[in-house]
Amino acid sequence: MGTIVVAPLEKIAELAVRHGCREMLSLVAPKQDFHRPAVIDASRHLILGVNDIAFAATGDLVAPGEEHVAAIIGFAAGWNRASPLLVHCMMGVSRSPAAALIAALAVHPDQDERALAARLRRASPQATPNARLVEIGDRLLCRGGRLVAAVREIGRGADYAGDSPFSFPALPEDSRP
Template sequence: MAGIVVSPLGRIAEMAVRHGCREMLSLVARGQDFHRPGVIDATKHLTIGVNDISFAGTGDLIAPQEAHVAQIIDFARKWDRSRPLLVHCWMGISRSPAAALIAALAVAPDQDDEALVKRLRLASPFATPNTRIIEIGDEALSRQGRLVAAVRAIGRGADADGNAPFFLRLLPENERYAP
């Protein structure tokens, strides 16, 4: 089943093994050290050094930029989709759900933004996708504001402790995607 596992940093090894992931996208602060799970192929792991902020100009913090989102899109399009993609950030609540939405639309662009975002909310009542990543991704993927509107419509997720990984299906049960 094609999908994306979204996880907090503290559970990436468990999620990689449980779901059979071999590719991973990490969105962490620059210089944040962590151990890549052994089941993840080093050549299929991308780390993007960004902070979880939604605006630029905050001193030493790095706001997501167009180049970062372009890396997410490029990485997703190279994902072979034979196994789930693992996407994580520190808590699995903001950066990684946003990247998961962008990746899902990069590989299956004909899907409905609103339906995809509703699947995200069903999979995680806690997800609050980073608005800057969503806005940049909407533009980069020519969604014409549909992704931004869909994310706004689900609102902020419930309070969380950052220990709630989830699985985002690329397409609804009744749809099939052939890469």
């Protein structure tokens, strides 16, 4: 089973405690300074230093790459799903929703991409998954373009209206054991 909680950076401690999260995936700008919530074990915290860009990086920016997405997939594969997985970025709108989709497919590869993207949209009207992360995730998870198409189908999220953390099941309700 498993629930994925998606949050902005400033809400991670509150949400980790409220949801009982024990594992966390952080997608933050390189050298971003923040404190891991005490309820998250350091051994189950993956920090990826990537900027929220959808193009090849220039200058000091770090674009999400295959190594970042492979790390998300590997981390998700080790998630025991006994407690929710907390995924965050700076605002909880682009990098973290994309990583949440990738994590959900990594742990439940038989699910339909369109249904997954629709669950994400119902959970968050403002989520706009990072296109570069989605594209690389689609390729590394051998989705044949279906994840990219599903995310395009839900479209850009609503304009940012402030911190709106959300959660959604990694597997659809009707597929749970």
